[in-house]
Amino acid sequence: MEFLLDTVNLEEIKKGIEYMPIVGITSNPSIVKKSAPEDFFDHMRKVRHIIGKERTLHVQVTATKAEDMIKEAERICKEIDEDVYIKVPTSLEGIKAMKILKQKGFHITATAIYTTMQAYMALEAGAEYLAPYCNRIANLGGDYRELIENVAFKINTEGYQCKILAASFHALSQVEDALNAGTQSVTVPYSILETIFKNPNINKAVTDFNNDWFSVYDEDILNLK
Template identity: 60%
Template sequence: MEFIIDTVDLEEIRDAVDHLPIVGVTSNPSIVKKTSPKDFFGHMREIRKIIGDERSLHIQVIATEADEIVKEAHKIFEEVDDKVYVKVPTTYEGVKAMKILKAEGKNVTATAVYDLMQAYMALAAGADYIAPYTNRIGNLGNDPFELMAHLSNRIVEDGYDCKILAASFKGVQQVRDAFNAGSQAVTAPVSVLKAIFENPSISKAVTDFNNDWYSVYGEDKGLCDM
């Protein structure tokens, strides 16, 4: 089970990596727009410094033709490092680019997945991660969790070395359902992951425990004061 965050905000990344069991960072052009760094590659290198080599960094291409996608992927490797997972939209040209990049031994994340057969194409092309768009699939009237369950079964049955990286979340319930449907990883906004802890029952339980402690040993007297 992998928790990955979908952001390029440096302070948000620092905070999330410090507090949560985060194993990677993903981005796309729309996520980049929210922060709008002037030096894109310098910003990506700074993210790498924050998360270290042990966590995954996923950067999306802009090109739509296979040859140009591969060129942009090489630019990413040159400017950041060759450990980056290049996010390639799962289009007709994108699948061709995935095949080329995997033949070169590069890391590939297949993104913009809305359909099971689309996911199967990315799987057969050798993608390391496949990213179904959970909320967007649901908004189209389809079941993203059924897609994940079928894809997970295919990965296991055929022995593929690939992980489902569920994406596009609006709430904690969707994240939970994605894991339960067979996704090995999720990439979500930090705000969604923080919402896990916003249950008022959690705060009440902690307050009640502390009040019982202080009633015995005195206000503001913690374990380190004993």
């Protein structure tokens, strides 16, 4: 199970990796727009510096033609580093680009997945991560849980070296549903992950425990100073 942050906000990234078991950062043009860095590549190099090489960094191409996607992928890796996962939309042109990028040794994250057959195509094209858009699928009347279950079964039974990276979440319940359905990874906005710990019962439990403890001991005998 892997948790990634879907953001390029530097403060969110710093806080996320300090407090939570975050293993990577994902971005797309809409995510980048929220931060609107003046120099995109300089900003992404800062992201890499914060997260280190031990975490994955996923950066999306903007081109719509395979040849241009490949050129963008080469530029992204040249400007940031060769370990970047190139996010490629799972379109007809995108599948063509994935096949070529795989042959060239790039890391590939197949994104904008709405159907099981898209995911199967990306698997065969060599993608290492598959990103189904859970909330968007639900808004269209689809069942992202069924998609995840089907693709996870295919990965496990046929030995693909690939992980599902569920994305596009509106609420924490969708994240939990995706994980329970079998996704190996999720990429989630910091604001949604933070809600895990905003349950008032957590603070109440801690307060009750402390009150009980200090009703017996006048000072904190567990303090190791």
